[in-house]
Amino acid sequence: MAARPPLHPDYPLPDVDDPVMRPFWEGARAGKLVQQRDRATGAVVWPPKPMYWKGGGRLEWFEASGRGRVYTWVVAHEPFLPAFRHLLPLVLVVVELAEGPRLVGYMVRCAPEAMAFGMPVRVAFERLTERVTLPVWEPDR
Amino acid sequence: MPDGLDRDLFRRIQDRVAIVGIGQLPFAKDIGRPISDTAVEAIQLALEDAGLEAEDVDGMSMFEMESTHEVSIARRLGVRQLTWWDKIAYGGGASCATLMHAAAAIAAGLATTVVCHRARNRGSPASRPWAQERALVRDDKALHAPWGLVRPVDVIGMWAHRHMHEFGTKREHFGNVAIAARRHANRNPRAMMYGRPLDMATYLAARPIGWPLHLYDCCLETDGALACVVTSVERARDLRQKPVLVHAVAQASGPNPVHLANYNATPAMETTAAFCAKLLWARSQLQPADMDCAQIYDAFTPLVVMGLEDYGFCQRGEGGPFTEGGRIELGGALPVLTSGGGLSEAYVHGFNLLLEGVRQIRGTSTAQVPGCRATLVTGASGVATSAVVLRGA
Numbered sequence: 001m002a003a004r005p006p007l008h009p010d011y012p013l014p015d016v017d018d019p020v021m022r023p024f025w026e027g028a029r030a031g032k033l034v035q036q037r038d039r040a041t042g043a044v045v046w047p048p049k050p051m052y053w054k055g056g057g058r059l060e061w062f063e064a065s066g067r068g069r070v071y072t073w074v075v076a077h078e079p080f081l082p083a084f085r086h087l088l089p090l091v092l093v094v095v096e097l098a099e100g101p102r103l104v105g106y107m108v109r110c111a112p113e114a115m116a117f118g119m120p121v122r123v124a125f126e127r128l129t130e131r132v133t134l135p136v137w138e139p140d141r
Numbered sequence: 142m143p144d145g146l147d148r149d150l151f152r153r154i155q156d157r158v159a160i161v162g163i164g165q166l167p168f169a170k171d172i173g174r175p176i177s178d179t180a181v182e183a184i185q186l187a188l189e190d191a192g193l194e195a196e197d198v199d200g201m202s203m204f205e206m207e208s209t210h211e212v213s214i215a216r217r218l219g220v221r222q223l224t225w226w227d228k229i230a231y232g233g234g235a236s237c238a239t240l241m242h243a244a245a246a247i248a249a250g251l252a253t254t255v256v257c258h259r260a261r262n263r264g265s266p267a268s269r270p271w272a273q274e275r276a277l278v279r280d281d282k283a284l285h286a287p288w289g290l291v292r293p294v295d296v297i298g299m300w301a302h303r304h305m306h307e308f309g310t311k312r313e314h315f316g317n318v319a320i321a322a323r324r325h326a327n328r329n330p331r332a333m334m335y336g337r338p339l340d341m342a343t344y345l346a347a348r349p350i351g352w353p354l355h356l357y358d359c360c361l362e363t364d365g366a367l368a369c370v371v372t373s374v375e376r377a378r379d380l381r382q383k384p385v386l387v388h389a390v391a392q393a394s395g396p397n398p399v400h401l402a403n404y405n406a407t408p409a410m411e412t413t414a415a416f417c418a419k420l421l422w423a424r425s426q427l428q429p430a431d432m433d434c435a436q437i438y439d440a441f442t443p444l445v446v447m448g449l450e451d452y453g454f455c456q457r458g459e460g461g462p463f464t465e466g467g468r469i470e471l472g473g474a475l476p477v478l479t480s481g482g483g484l485s486e487a488y489v490h491g492f493n494l495l496l497e498g499v500r501q502i503r504g505t506s507t508a509q510v511p512g513c514r515a516t517l518v519t520g521a522s523g524v525a526t527s528a529v530v531l532r533g534a
Contacts, residue, residue: 014279015277046405072299077348092299
């Protein structure tokens with residue numbers, strides 16, 4: 001992986017202590033893409049719900065396949081957020097996971113012109129800080 | 142939803158409440174003073190237009206995402222006492238909702254005369270929300286901001302690109318929207334783009350911003366302040382202006398919403414506007430074919446293509462071809478954005494679309510549809526939104 005410049009002070013880091021999203025960010029830190037599902041039906045719940053939600057007792061987190069397909073994408077050009085400028089032109093993507101939900105991310109190791117609808121992708125991880133690792137996507141060739 | 146309609150409060154509101162005054166400041170890149178100040182002046186102009194005084198106002202419904210206060214605006218106006226007020230947020234979604242809340246308050250007897258407004262200073266690049274992202278992001282934003290999906294052009298570009306893929310929508314279709322808005326703006330001396338024509342070659346040659354969207358797919362960024370005055374039809378009869386009736390109005394979030402980056406709806410292309418439209422037309426005696434023109438929210442050109450579908454002017458996927466042959470321009474079957482809209486008049490979160498709807502019913506638009514009896518005004522597809530059908534008395 002190419003060396004990243006130091007994290008920009010205005011990078012929009014996620015609050016990894018958010019009680020609803022904490023398992024997602026802890027999973028990413030451990031190199032796993034995790035999702036929430038209904039224990040009884042197996043239906044994947046995204047965005048995740050709080051465990052104190054009415055049906056919270058029936059929810060659990062599990063490791064997803066980490067594979068999906070490109071549902072749609074855009075190629076971002078200037079003017080852009082300073083924290084991401086070194087990545088431009090940046091391929092922002094919506095991935096439809098094999099498990100169903102659509103997740104927002106960005107592509108790595110993939111030129112804008114190599115993108116296609118339905119293209120298989122797999123998760124990769126980018127460590128931003130000691131506590132924050134970002135699941136991102138690369139072509140699944 | 143049709144099951145609940147006989148109990149729907151709206152049956153008691155339909156055509157019972159009217160917009161009796163409108164006011165606005167000249168649009169600007171830099172208006173030079175805070176929105177707490179411009180809001181007061183816009184409301185004063187709307188009251189003057191109605192022939193009412195601040196002492197007549199007892200309710201306030203504001204489209205607000207900043208931190209101005211009803212009480213301070215009311216004090217500066219000279220309102221005796223507010224007996225009812227509220228604030229509605231959601232950038233792009235709330236303009237018509239201010240009317241719905243005002244109408245409900247008047248129908249319920251909680252207020253008699255309500256001022257609705259939106260004031261927004263976004264002309265300066267540094268003021269744009271996406272340029273102000275700071276650690277840490279929470280709630281819905283944590284689902285997209287950490288990857289840099291923050292600019293609305295990228296959020297909407299995701300939909301636009303998928304629409305192009307699924308339905309064969311072309312850049313030229315989006316271009317038709319930009320050009321229609323610009324042609325209408327060129328009849329409107331208030332418009333920021335007055336005197337600046339746009340043709341398809343220029344549209345197509347523009348630089349990419351969030352590809353496949355380019356420069357002219359994006360709305361303007363403007364400082365502006367606009368207001369309207371709402372009261373009962375009984376009071377409206379004694380006032381200066383021809384009353385514009387609130388015939389039907391609705392607000393909807395859709396299921397499983399994520400603010401802005403809303404990609405988990407089912408079916409996938411059902412935006413919040415599709416749900417709002419269902420409720421709106423169920424409440425309305427007038428239907429899409431009865432609309433003489435439409436002010437469809439246009440932060441980006443694809444929102445108009447999708448809005449034409451959402452609000453039932455054509456089937457899902459047909460929004461692109463619907464824009465062809467001058468159909469959405471003055472003289473066509475459904476003129477859209479007759480003031481120039483957010484793309485070419487001013488971008489004030491769509492409140493200018495609402496005032497243009499009022500002018501069309503009054504017969505005072507600079508791109509007047511002859512004999513306009515009814516018009517649709519909408520908020521944004523994709524965020525928690527609202528829409529209204531306005532008609533003449």
